[in-house]
Amino acid sequence: MNAEIIAVGTELLLGQIVNTNAAFLSQELATLGINVYHHVVVGDNAKRLKETIEYAEQRSDLIILIGGLGPTKDDLTKLVLAEHLGKDLVVDPATMKNIIDFYERSKRPMTQNNQLQALVIEGSTVLKNANGLAAGMFFKQNEQFYLLFPGPPHELKRMFRQEAEPLLLAYTNQENALVSRVLRFFGIGESQLAAQLDDLIVNQINPTVASYAGKYEVSIRLTASGGTEKECRSLLDNMEAEIKKRVGSFLYGYGDDTRLVEVVSRLLIEKKLTLTAAESLTGGAFQSMLTSVAGASDYFEGGLVTYSNRIKKETLGISQEVIDTYGVVSCQCAIEMARGVKENFGTDIGISFTGVAGPSKLEGQQPGTVWIGLAPKDRAPYATCFHFGKDRNNNRERAVLSGLDLIRRELIEIPVEGEKSKNG
Numbered sequence: 001m002n003a004e005i006i007a008v009g010t011e012l013l014l015g016q017i018v019n020t021n022a023a024f025l026s027q028e029l030a031t032l033g034i035n036v037y038h039h040v041v042v043g044d045n046a047k048r049l050k051e052t053i054e055y056a057e058q059r060s061d062l063i064i065l066i067g068g069l070g071p072t073k074d075d076l077t078k079l080v081l082a083e084h085l086g087k088d089l090v091v092d093p094a095t096m097k098n099i100i101d102f103y104e105r106s107k108r109p110m111t112q113n114n115q116l117q118a119l120v121i122e123g124s125t126v127l128k129n130a131n132g133l134a135a136g137m138f139f140k141q142n143e144q145f146y147l148l149f150p151g152p153p154h155e156l157k158r159m160f161r162q163e164a165e166p167l168l169l170a171y172t173n174q175e176n177a178l179v180s181r182v183l184r185f186f187g188i189g190e191s192q193l194a195a196q197l198d199d200l201i202v203n204q205i206n207p208t209v210a211s212y213a214g215k216y217e218v219s220i221r222l223t224a225s226g227g228t229e230k231e232c233r234s235l236l237d238n239m240e241a242e243i244k245k246r247v248g249s250f251l252y253g254y255g256d257d258t259r260l261v262e263v264v265s266r267l268l269i270e271k272k273l274t275l276t277a278a279e280s281l282t283g284g285a286f287q288s289m290l291t292s293v294a295g296a297s298d299y300f301e302g303g304l305v306t307y308s309n310r311i312k313k314e315t316l317g318i319s320q321e322v323i324d325t326y327g328v329v330s331c332q333c334a335i336e337m338a339r340g341v342k343e344n345f346g347t348d349i350g351i352s353f354t355g356v357a358g359p360s361k362l363e364g365q366q367p368g369t370v371w372i373g374l375a376p377k378d379r380a381p382y383a384t385c386f387h388f389g390k391d392r393n394n395n396r397e398r399a400v401l402s403g404l405d406l407i408r409r410e411l412i413e414i415p416v417e418g419e420k421s422k423n424g
Contacts, residue, residue, distance in 0.1 A: 001033075001034045001035070001061045001062050001145075001168075001171070001172055002034070002035045002036075002037055002059075002060050002061050002062070003029055003034050003035065003036045003037070003060060003061070003062040003063075003064060004036070004037065004038040004039075004040065004056045004059070004060035004062070004063050004064065005021075005022045005025055005026070005036060005038070005039050005040070005064045005066065006040045006041075006042060006049075006052055006053070006056060006063065006064065006065045006066070007019050007021060007022055007039070007040070007041045007042075007066045007067060007151075008041075008042055008043075008044065008049060008065060008066060008067040008068040008076070008077050008151075009041075009043070009044060009067045009068065009151060010043040010044045010045075010074070012041045012043075012067075013041055013042075013043050019039075019041060020153055021066050021149070021151070021153055021156050022039050022066070024153070024156070024157060024160075025064060025066075025156075025160065026039075027210075027212065027221065028160060028161075028165070029168075030210075030223075031178065031180045031221065031223045032165070032168055032169060032172060032178065033172060033178070034062065034168065034172065037059070037060070038056070038059070038060065040052055040056070044068065044074040044075075044076060045076075046076050046079075046080050049068075049076060049077065049080045050080050050083075050084055053065075053080070053081060053084055054084070057144055061143065061144065061145060062145040062146075062147065062168075063144065063145070063146050063147070064146075064147040064148075064149065065077050065081065065146070065147070065148050065149070066149050066150075066151055066156065067149075067150065067151030068151070069117065069134040069135070069136070069148060069149075069150045069151070070116075070117060070134055070150070070151075071111075071113040071114045071115075071116045071117050071134075072113070075116070077148060078119065078120070078121060078137065078148060081121065081146065081148070082121045082122075085121070085139075085141055085146075087121050087122045087123060088121075088122045089119040089120065089121060089122070090119065090120060090121075090122050091115075091118050091119060091120075092118050092119075092120045092126050092135050094126070094128070095117065095118040095120070095126065095128075095129070095133075095134075095135040096115065096118035098129075098133065099114055099115065099117060099118055099133050102133060114133070117133045117134040117135065118135060120135050120137050121137055121139055121148075123139065124137040124138060124139040124146075125137065125138040125139070125167065127148075127149075127159050127163035127164060128159070128162075128163055129150060129155055129159055130158050130159070130162065131152075131154050131155045131158050131159075132150055132152060132154075132155040134150040134155075136148055136149050136150060136159050136163065136164070138163075138164060138167050140171075145171065147164055149164075157256075176225045176226055176227060177225065177226055177227065177228055177229045177231070177232050178223065178224075178225050178232070179223070179224055179226075179229055179232035179233060179236060180221055180222065180223045180224075181221070181222045181223075181236045181240065181254065182219055182220070182221050182222075182254060182255055182256055183219065183220045183221075183222070183240065183243065183251055183254060184217060184218075184219050184251070184252055184253045184254065184255070184258055185217060185218045185219070185220070185247065185250040185251055185252065186216070186217045186250060186252050186260055186401060186405050187250050187402070187405055188218065188247060188250040189213075189218070190211055190212075190213040190218045193211060193218050193220075193247060193250075194211055196246045196247050197209065197211075197220075197243060197246060197247070200239070200242065200243070206224055206225055206226075206235060207222045207223055207224035207235050207236055207239050208222070208223045208224075209221075209222060209239065210223075216397065216398055216401055217260075217401075219256075220243065222236050222239055222240065224236050224239075249409070249414045252405070252408060259293075260401055260404045260405060260408070261289050261290065261292065261293055261404055262293055263408060264404045264407050264408050264411070265290070265293045265295060265296060265299070267407075267408065267411040267412065268298075268299040268407075268411070269295060269298050269299060271411060273299060273348040273349060273377060273411070274299050274300070274301065274347040274348045274349070275290075275299050275300055275347055275348070275349045275350075275351065275407070276300070276301065276302065276303045276304075276341050276342060276344075276345040276347040276349075276350055276351075277290075277303035277304070277341060277350070277351045277352065277353070277403075278303065278304045278305075278306050278316055278337040278338065278340065278341035278350070278351075278352040278353070279303070279304070279305050279306070279352070279353045280305075280306055280307055280312070280328065280337070280352075280353055280354040280355070281353055281354060281355045281356070281357040281370065281395070281396060281399065282353045282396050282399050282400055282403075283305055283307065283396070284305045285396055285397070285400050286303075286351070286353060286399075286400045286403055286404075287300070287302075287303045287305075289400050289404070301345060301347070302345065303341060303345070304316070304341055304344070306337065309323055309328060312328065312333075312337065315340075315344065316336065316337050316340030316341060316344065317336070317340045318333060318336050318337065318340065319336075322336055327363040327365075328354055328362075328363070329354055329355050329356055329362055329363050329365050329369060329371060330354075330371060331371055331373075331383040331385065332383075333354055333371070333373075334352050334353075334354050334371035334372060334373030334383035335352075335373045335375075335381045335382065335383045336373075337352030337354060337373055338350040338351055338352040338373030338374055338375040338381050338383070339373075339375045339381045341375075342375040348376075348377040349374070349375065349376055349377060349407065349410075350373075350374070350375040350381075351372065351373065351374050351375075351403055351406070351407065352372065352373035352374075352383075353370065353371075353372055353373075353399055353400075353403060354370075354371050354373075355368075355369050355370030355371055355386075355395070355399065356368065356369045356370070356395075357392045357395050357396055358390050358391065358392040358395055359390060359391075359392055366387075367389075367390045367392070367395065368386075368387055368388035368389050368390060368395050369385070369386075369387060369388075370385070370386045370387075370388060370395065370398075370399045370402070371383050371384070371385050371386075372384050372386065372399065372402060372403050372406055374406055374407070374410060376410050384402075384406060386398070386399070386402055
């Protein structure tokens with residue numbers, strides 16, 4: 001089966017929104033053995049959308065349309081496709097009930113145009129939307145297949161995995177089982193990861209090995225085919241074991257939706273350890289990240305944002321001698337901050353962030369120079385230096401994630417990567 005992805009929306013053409021949905025679908029379809037040969041973007045124009053669909057039908061078996069299923073006048077996708085196929089739009093009762101229930105729960109009046117989201121193409125298989133209101137659709141006419149998804153990525157992803165994927169597997173007549181596994185890595189770039197796994201990638205047959213660069217991290221998707229799921233999982237286990245031998249210290253989790261902060265949260269809860277933080281350049285972003293995870297109160301009671309030197313001295317006990325001799329962007333200051341906040345809050349672990357966010361130098365040091373201090377339980381505190389880039393917000397984000405990774409490594413006793421200094 002050959003597929004074509006048509007993203008609908010003028011905002012995509014104007015560059016106001018990045019088309020991440022097409023990349024996601026291409027990756028997922030590849031694991032099902034479905035080839036994607038064309039990506040197309042078309043604006044909210046009925047005539048041009050109809051022409052795009054007609055052209056796609058000449059070269060693709062499966063036509064996937066993204067967006068244009070909402071309640072506004074420019075949401076034209078299902079109307080245009082229904083007219084093109086000679087079908088009516090009908091109300092799906094389950095979707096309508098979901099829309100009505102949503103507005104009743106939120107105590108908001110439901111405008112009449114919201115009912116448009118419950119309209120589906122007559123004869124289609126309705127794809128339930130667990131994260132939104134607009135229904136998706138799967139439709140077959142003659143030898144052509146059509147899939148319609150809502151535009152918001154969090155709606156599309158869940159709808160694809162829960163609703164569309166089983167339908168596609170049935171129609172592609174997979175004789176063998178097909179199982180995928182996503183490995184997530186932090187602290188290693190895609191080029192370095194690819195170099196470490198070069199022979200596995202070049203010689204891949206079964207399982208297949210594909211790497212994907214995300215923001216500050218890299219994922220590897222392994223896909224195995226076999227007579228049974230058990231056979232596939234055995235192939236995946238063997239490949240994963242080989243990957244772990246080479247780059248296992250950077251592997252932090254599995255699955256498309258796993259976050260590093262969730263892994264650290266789980267480890268802290270499992271080990272019954274408490275954590276606090278003193279933040280300078282990150283300005284509270286680390287603590288905000290921690291509390292984005294349910295259950296953070298089990299290990300995190302609070303922390304400090306110590307942006308100025310005065311507050312560092314008054315709340316953490318950083319001596320003027322340390323500041324004068326080494327500066328605030330230093331191993332010594334990071335260690336003292338981590339030790340001070342740990343003692344201040346009486347926790348098992350203290351972590352600190354100090355550095356040069358940018359864009360200007362500080363204390364003669366380049367933007368992106370970051371020291372992260374860690375005061376573990378029952379061990380001498382230490383600090384690790386990182387050298388990021390020149391972008392202020394990127395440096396702050398990378399510092400937060402690097403801090404989480406330091407804690408992860410500490411909790412599972414993996415050696416810290418990079419420049420590390422101790423001062424007990």
